Amino acid sequence: MDDGHGDSPSIEDTNPFAAVAVADATGFDSDTVTVVTPAVREAVGLVNDFLNAPVEPGRPTGNTIAVVGEYGTGKTHLLGTVLHHVRVRADQGTTRAVYLEAEPRSFIELYRDFVAELELEDVRDRVREYYADVVADELGKTPFTAEMAPLVRSGALDPVETSARLGLAETGNLATLRGKLAQVTENAMFGTALTLLLRPGFTHAAWEWLTGHAPDGVLVDRGIDRAIDSEEAALEAMGVFALLHGHRNRRFIVVVDELNRLLSARRRPTREAVAAFDKMLRVFAGTHALLVLCGLPDYLDALGDNFSQRIGRTITVSPLDAEAVSELIRRSQRRIGRPPRLQPFDADVVRYLVKLTEGNARRVVLLCRRLYRMALDEAPEPDGARVTEAMVRQVARGRSFFETVPNVRNEIRQVLSASGVEYLRDRALGVAGARADYWIPVAGDEVGCAVLVSGPVLDPAESKELVGRATAIQAAVERADVLLVAVGPVHPELAGALTDAFTAEPIEYHHWTFKELLANVLGERLRVLQESTASDPVSIVGERVNRVSRQQANTQRMLDQLVGALEQLTSTSDRQFTQLRREITGLADGSRSVSRAAERVGGRAERPEPAGLPLPVAELFAEAQRSLDRVDHVDAALRAVFGDSADDPARAGGVRNGIRAKLRSQQVFHSVGVAALLHRLLAGFREGIVDWYRAYASSLSGPPFADEHERLKSLCRAYDAVYEYIPVFRLDGLEEFASSPTGGRSDAAPAALDHVRETFNELGRQVQSTVWQSVTGPR
Template sequence: MDRFESVRMTGEVNPYPSSAVAQLAEFGSTSVTIQTPAIREAVAAVEQYLSRGDHEDEGQPPPGQVIAVVGDFGTGKTHLVTHLMRYATRRRGSSVQSLYLNAPPDTFVSLYKTFIDKLQQRREIVLTRVRQYYADIVAETLSRSEATAGLARQLSAGEIDPVQVVREFGLMESVFLQQLQERLRGVTDNATFSQALTLLLRVGFEDAVWEWFSGRPPADILRERGIAGSIVDSETTALEAMGVFALLIGHRRHRFVLVIDELDQLLTAAGRREGEAIEAFKQLLAVFAASGAFLVLAGLPDLLNVLRRDVRERIGTQIRMSRLTAGDARDYILARQNGRLAPFTDETIRYLVEVVNGSPRGIISLCYHLYRRAREQRGQVTHAMVRQVARDVYDAGNAQDAHADIRQVLVAEGREYWTAHLLGDTRETEVDYWLPVGGPDRGCAVLLTESLLYDADVETIRDRALAIRALRECELLLVVVGRLPDKYLRELTTAVGREPLSYTRRSFADQFSVEVKAMVDRLAELPGDDLLDTLRQRLERFGRQQSNTQNLLGRLAGHLDSLRSASDQQLAAIHHELHVLRRTLPATSGQGGATAPTVPPLPDAVSALFDQALASVDVLTPVAAVLHNAFDPDDDDVGTDARMTVRARLPRDDVQQAAGVATLLTTLVETFGDAVSEWYRSVVAEQPPQLRPHDRDQLDALCQLFDAACEHLPVYRLESLQDFVDATGRTGSDDLPSARPPQDPQEVLGGLSSRVRNTILTPFATAG
């Protein structure tokens, strides 16, 4: 029974999101927020910020606030910070402006570019604040006369435009603008910034000023007025510009909330000296503390660990994400199901939380699949069902990915290894990987296992680990590809000799490399190694590394040829489809020049949905830009690191699979759009347009076909291409498109068909 049959039979739609990745939905969000200690602490901090008194009359803005939200992947950091943004908007309405930034793995200059790109979408806010400063200056002058006191009050209240008042009453505009520039010096000590902000009020300067704000060199009309150099020439200038905008946006009784997510990526970006990054970050905190803004920093736990004490002390509140309890999960399920608990029970909820170790992302993901499976089977969620679904979700395909990552690390480091190696006479002593160190009888062993959800499975792995360690002088590492409940962690750590390593695609390769190095170093310190044998092994390892590098270069050239061939084939297919489509379009004129009826295109709202979907899966465009940038012989700013990253990551299977998925998804969305367009063409061909039951059935069939096809495509693999673009460093180019879509592809595609159907049918329902 497929998903559509299940929905028809039960009359219900799965209330859980198919993607457990938090989305940035500032308004109208359907997400559910459980009042965990972290949520309550964060809300209390933003409430304190929003409720502070107005100190504008004192000539200085109130101090800003900085909080840090840290936690591992999937613990709900992004959900928390977006909840804060929505909360602030609900509390203070339009008097609160908020921006969400995803920190790039680069410099603070790149962070500023992301900031100003978002701010340019709200140019009117900046212009309004500058006008308010200007209105205050003009009002002060007009309030000195009883004849213009009423006009001054209107200016202060923002009821009339100060620029228009100055011109209509013939006031000295140059004097007021000079006073405005001096007033803005209170916002920034940089005379260039105050000059540029003042020019926003002059006709013909706005676009040039915003180009300069965006990081481009100043235009001639700005140079003539003393504005030289670019904001992005240094991190110091870029950070100061962010503070200027923050202080400006928070003018009078307004508030400004800025979220910087995944900040750890920026602080630990490759190719940067740690001291430079920390000093720039310290300046960022100082700038926002002085600007009166509310700054939210989010990232992994290492975010705070890499900071010096003097920098950490500038962060007012530090919020650590905690795991969800069974009670939290129960509240979430009740909220999603409108107060109903079935098909879950209190017992299965407790077991579900135990299996995923309280991970919010794990709970949401399993709830989606468990709800669907329970409805298909017309029964309750059971412990066995939880175990089976957990294995399906976390084990499927991941074991193959884990083997690929392990081999890539070992090959890249030039390490000798044997696979499926028997250390004794029984299958119990077989290890997935054996790395000899100092001789064939000493080495590092790696065991891979899927989710450990049964006591019997844990006992089996424990007995194997003890047997292996008793048989050989070795270091042992257990890699768990799936779920490992915490209740088994201590037992396995004792048996293996070190804590098991859980497989996570994004960070596993680096963690595995560190673990292998630690195991090899520990064995090398033990007595008994022959010095010459050790030296021989190291020389052989260096030789393998050099050979591997040459092989990678050859494979890269072959893959580039394949990509070029695939692109040519795709372009030819597009030309063919356009030719076929052109032949099927009705003629614009008949015999004798009579014009045939024009068939209207899809409604703009429907076209926008397809544009949004295509944008969410368009990962190949930034990949192509990265490759073009890396191969540009005239661009020395790209740097060796970027080229080495392209060389190392492009041959990876996950990257190539992601490219195939991206192509399929793009084709699927385009084909679905063409089909809907043809359906719409046939419906509106009659005058007046009529929607018959048969037409509805056809549209439903198209939507169901799209959902069925989309459900079986691994959309999550697009992250590999996104990581590829991010890891390549965006170094040396200001024009590389972002690989991170504005919305998560799984979320967009998951509801695309229903949104298209509802939007395209709305006019017919209204007409009926």
């Protein structure tokens, strides 16, 4: 094994590790770095078995696979690998794969997302195949038409036209078809709607209903009298489509990711929905369809014990070990054209990375990216770049790696306010060191729950300080439950001591689960404290009533803020309209000037050259621009200074003073400068992609295909290399700058800033993938 300490080529500026370690299951290509772990190998093997199984009448090949794993372990990456394998290896004419990402809504919304991935003509063709079998069976009953039966069954003759031309009993045939299509559900409406897809005048009404809308009048007259508006009906409909697409020798694959958002111990489905889900699994197993379900481990428990009998195989995505991380580093280097070496890492650092992150793939990739850049920046020569354990700890503690402690404090306050509990911030509880970041009293300062907030806990000194704080709080009051919120990783070797000192295991911050987890833990601890403290049941009930009252008061405050924002919007609409009218007038005047000038020199004005980007690519740049515009209100604020000076002199002084006060902050200039650089980087990147498209369009029979692809990848790598050095976290100063002098709120809130980071982090990879997809079809 080459540990990277031998002679190695210079390390170029391109960072081989992804800026955002969140997989896009539908965006995988041959360049995507994948480590073939046991879970990946097993999943691909099962999919191969499904694709290669011989299709025999009465012998279904359907199966259901469950993929489970914790956040960041690589579940979605595994699904992306499977879908890419299907695209490469399967016959696309007979195999259809659908990827769905569940949202925390309902199975009804999941079905609507599912049917949106299908196409009307494709579904009609599948129904037509069923109808062809019905008509062929009818033709085969008499010797005069028996020769036509194979032609109809194969599709050489259209079954609808043949049936009409020969005067067959169309009503009877359609009834037979309805019976075939309704065999997987007691709901006859599905069979009726699918049959109507073949009848002129009913096609679009039937498809509209199948996509989740209320039935048209022509459907109501035929028994379709309600929308697919229950979870049971939605799951039955998915089973019907599985039957359709698994007919004959076709293969149908449905992949559902993040299913825990719909099914979990905290969000249990109804008994009817569980029964419908179980029925859908039986349908998939009874045809030529494969269902892949993916989520956190507890989603399986929500369906009950009988559910496991419907699962063909359960694949657990395990944490990465040191060998897998080393392979990940080597493959990442090779992806960008370098020798597959560990440098600037070594075997000892890799083992430390695995221990610190507990093998969590997402954290490993994020750390590797930051460490790679740090090692390159600090080395006098690229060949001497090395990552050390101290550098690993430094990056893990940095504010740009994990969520910042102030942002997490905001989320804690949101949980406490929504719970309706009274709480005190930064509360001293009697003795030195006995200080809680949040104190929720149950009986004054004598009984309550303390919440401590820390950054990553990576060395014994940090653990010892937190243990001391917890011990001091418990000694200072009669009874206290003490909880620790860690914003960043807790070293596994230190977690035991922290669990012993605190009331529960440290709550590590995870964006998707933190609020719900903290609310559940706090609710349980406060319930235990109240019941052990109050001997009178009436006082317990009284405290819970008071909590509900506080929740209602918090809701009312939010409504009041919303009303205030609406009043602010109304009061400024006239000025905005005046400004808009002024700008439109200026554009019209400028257009007329250009036209007159063109007439003087050439008789007509040349139209501006179009951008030339396909819509999906243009939308990526547009979304990046929108995300930045939502937090960067500098131009609008400066325009308001001059607009208010002209339109409302009485208000102008206050606006000017407000802007001047904000300009006194050094943080503001950092934020404005970062925003300006992001605007220019986005414009430059977009211009480079436009130039690539122009060159591509003018050389359709010229340069080799691979050269064009390499140039596109170089453009996207150049964007990533520059963006990596921009301190995006400094944008948070825009919130103060963009706040309206009249009390309006800026959009530069943590969620909006997170959206900017996520969008710009992913932009290079998404542009490369989307651009290439847009040109490989017609090429």
